[in-house]
Amino acid sequence: MEFRLLGPFEARHDGRPVEVGSRRQERCLLGVLLLDVGRVVPTDRLIDLLWNGRPPATARSAVQTYIGRLRGSLNPYGVRISTRGEGYVVEEDGHRVDVDEFADLVRAAGRAADPTERVRSLDRALALWRGPLLADAADDELRDRLLGTVEELRLVAVELRAEAQLALGQHTRAVAELMPLAAQHPTREHLVAVLMTALYRGARRADALRLYRATRELLVADFGVEPGPRLREVQRRVLAGDDRLDRVDRPMHEIRVGDESLPWSVGGHPALDFCNTLAGWGHEPLLPGAEWLRGYRTLAVWAGHVGLVDEVSTNRLLHLARRDPKAAEAVLDEARTLRAALYASLVDPDDGPAFEKVARAAEAAAPTLVFRREADGRGRWWPDLAAGLRLPVHAAAFSGAQLLADPARFTVRVCPDRRCGWLFLDESGLRRWCSLGTCGGRAGASCRSA
Template sequence: MRFELLGPVRVTVDGRPVSLGGTKQRMLLAHLLLNAGRQVTSGQLIDVLWGEDPPASAAANLQTYVWRLRQRLVFTGPGEGLLTRDGSYTLVLPEGALDVDRFRELRASAGRERDPEVALAALRAADELWRGDPLADLPPVPAWEAELGRLSESRLAATEERLELLVRLGRPAAALDELALLLDEHPYRERLWQQYLLALAAAGRRAEALAAYTTIRGRLAGDLGVEPGPALREVQAAILRGDPPAAEPARPGPLTGIRQLPADIADFTGRAEAVETLLAALAPRPGGVPPVAVVSGPPGTGKSALALHVAHLLRATYPDGQLYADLGATGDRPADPAAVLGDFLHALGVFGAALPAGATARAAQLRSRLAGRRVLVLLDDAVSAAQVRPLLPADGGCAVLVTSRSRLPDLVGAHHVELGVFAEAEARRLLSAIAGEARVAAEPRHAADIVEFCGHLPLAIRIAGARLAGRQAWPLGTLRDRLAGESGRLGELRVGDLAVRSSFELSVRQLPPDGVLAFGRLALLAGREFPAWSVDALLGRPAHDVLDVLVDASLLAPTGPGPGGQPLYRLHDLIHCYAVEVAGAEPAAGRDAAFRRSVSALLSLAKRAAQALPPAFGALCGEPVGWTLPPETERQVVAEPLGWFAGHRPVLGRTVELAADAGLAELAWQLAASTVPFHDLRGHYDDWRRGHLRALDAVRAAGHRFGEAALLRGLGQVHLYHDEYPEAAVALTRSAELFAGLGERRGEALAVAGLGTLARVGDRPGEALRHYRRALDGLVAVGDRGGEAQMHNALGSAHLQLGQWAEAARRLAAALRVARELGDSHREARVLTELGTLHRLTGELPESLAGLRAALAILEDLHDERCTAYALLGIGQTLLAGGELAHARGLGERALRVFQETANRLGEANALALLDQCRRALARGPWPSPMPATGTGD
């Protein structure tokens, strides 16, 4: 399978194109391909597909597009495919499957190649991958602009390199036409003009070359108010002198013995894109400022290994020497710039009295010594930009490569490359290179687990591979089992003087006290990805400053905006293991208070979000407990309640478990209960049941009767939805008893209403009426008008069951009136569904259809799949009654699919009955009469 972005987005299998669906689905694939191997959040994808104003259905539609995309893409390798984790998506491709990666590798290989003919062939092959502008068939997306700009710039740079090789190889005529076309598109690009002048001169057209220089000089001065740059001026001077056209400006004699780079990494693996980026960024700029590149990233991501590898690749580009210094950011005493300058100057032959005192004078002498030369300076493990600045040369023929755990944003003019963890394929290749390819190939599943437990962190994989290499008798499964336990994982990832824990410890040691405190407390959160407000709760104050410190130290990675525009951050799995150790060193009182604040803040947000959803009948929750965020922050965070719940669904469930384990029964049961409106709307019954059962253990252990009664009422509803009637009876009866004992009349009424529904679905309408009337009295007494509307609706359903049409109509009319007075569109739709049934049973088929279709429109807008299925079923039953068999069957099939997905056996049985009736009716032939216009009434 091949994936192509360099032109219209395309996927092929054995050369044949794969159908990718509509524009939105191709945009989804394009964004995943642009971020191949990296995690992409649902929020980012929604922004890409719908922009700043997504529809309410965006999250649901996104899931549909993802599902369809999975059906079209076929992967065969281990760990490949469209992976889902924590509500985010990662597209893991086979090596070499993406044309962008092949283009970059071909260009990088050309840069490494000493034979110009071979390099030219590689650049031609890279150019042939382009079929037009990247993603030319898709609408513009702001999130793509930077990456597409980089691709286009990289293509132009590769073209310049190819044309330069043609001139060097004595084929200037082959380059001139293409150069002329490119200059029409890029009339001020001086590198193209340099090549054009050199090609003209090499073709024997010296006068034309000089005229072309006059043209560009006039254009730059007249249009931009600038003179040509030094490199272009030097080309003109060389042509005037009659020098060989490709000759470089004269430089001072070569330096000798300046080869300070440590040895390259023998088994260096992956990072092809980063290598290409750095090679391009560190190209000499004769006459300009020296290129500077900074490689940053979390501890253990291989910053030094990458920088060292790139530095060795650049040795031929910087033949006058390579200077190296370890600046010791993670040590006890970071290097003094003056001392480093002294070492550099010693290497350049400055000794004794010739060596000035002080960093300022030494920096000036270093700049003088490097002027006109081509020297690469590698500064490893920098503390800050202030430490780096004195060590920078001034000549554009030199270059500086810096590594740092911090991003050094104040190092002006530097090109920044930020490393993350390896992609799956890179991680496996590194493990194979160290432990042995045959061993890894023999146990692919264990190998996949090992790199997963290493979090794809290069240092961890290197250590794991070294342990296996030193223990040839071990099967990979032995190390896999040792790494499986999270609590002991860091201890296992140690060999010789390499240890993952030590690497993390060095970074944390540099943090201020609040940073250390916040870092450890991150281990208390339920998920590895979390919003900024979570850290506010952990510290009990706004924590933007601390978050910035953790991000700058590369201990946290920003992952984009979350619900409400709150920044999201991610903690790497192995760094999380170390955070657990740091948290364990904090006194328990502070740690417990931080966790309580965190759960309290989450609970308050969940309650606020639930208030904006259709109310779930029977849901009960207590008063706010503990610490909360400022109201304005809460409003921003849950501005899109459905999206907030969907994004926090795993975290909510896990936090209920953590709160229960910590003995915070009140917080645990309230948090479980606050999720009911969302779970009810979306049919997440397993999550609903799991959270309630876990919280139920906690409230029973704490003797918390109200919480127990509320949770039993919720569990009773889940049992009803799953047609587990004996279990529902036990839970609802016990809930009613507990509420009655506490004098909680509303809770008792809600539990009794559940018993009424249990009787109704058990075909005991008379018993149902008694329960419903009792529940109605209780809800009216406490002023619960929403509950009152629900009970009128329930009474209407029971009267329908008894064939008492007039009483059913009276109760349903009362329910509809109260629902509309409350502005409760969800309850209105439920009543309209029941009225549709009444009208069908009384022969008023047009009225039935009108009410059911109105209900369907409301429910689809609210994304309530369960109730939507009942409306679809009702429409199907009415259409069947009117003889529209094909339409009835189609609606029955749609309803059946939802009932089966939500394990609703009663709904499934009704839908199957409808389909069977349609089948039999179709087999009998045409329906005898059209749908009547009116019914006969009661």
């Protein structure tokens, strides 16, 4: 079965419409259960939602009646509504729900490095949107209580698609799609910033500035606040005719390895390039595209690219991640936490807690290392496959500990551009920037010692 909740409620079997729920509340009840497929929804919650906190005395028996009717309609199509404890659950039997598909496509687009792939995923996601959630079965109050994040996710999807369109030079299409949304959400600053950029690229500088002025006036009048730093920065660049608005909003060059987009290696040491998988360390909030470790696969491919693990290990990690994606995501979170501690240790020698975190991670990595003889006769420590999915984290921790114990640590410098903030070795004492090809020395100051 296929259930469509984004817009008027629809149910289909093998592409053909199926009549389910002759009453609005029956369709609404089924919609609530479908938003939590495979999870029990307590009867008390169903009652509270269906009657907006004002249930009649007969509410519980009414819910039982609705469930009976829904079972009669859906059982012939293999949809099971089970009673469990004090609630009901729609069993996971391969049925499709457009809300889940929509969220999966938006998340996949967020992980995609290629803007063409991102647009493709978001086009598919937004094509599922036929209107507000349960448009013919729920009112606005109930819709907000059910899943207020669905509308937010739609706006995020439109913004992500517009940014990808800008990366592909499709600013005219971005303007056409964002204009009506900006009118509906005039104080949504991220949306306005993307639209201003699109207008600027379409030689509509005056319109971009007019949009900023209207947004600022609303923010001040309604909330008593000035626009945030990103929106102010876009306005400043529009006024200055800054050519960076004509380029993709990503300050670094990238390389492609195994179909993964990785940051250009400029640090001169694997531990530094591990830190450099995040850009704009000094920029709050982080700029779009700052996070290069979009998924565990990226982490594994990156570790192989910089030589922390060998090719056999990389392929094994990719296989393990496909088998257990949840465990892989947990390891990715661990890697990001280690990265933050290592960066803090390198830029601030007095940060004892950060140093301790790196030290504990290196201690955990040590038992997993094996000493192997290389083809040239030299020996090298390699993380062992027995470490499983955590192998890249162990490799990065050991590399970071080696650098912290090496005199070369005192030659680490920080790129001063807040859009970059990358670390690199400067043993000559002559380099001003991490790489002219990376940020171009736009900050107007030399790199400081880490």
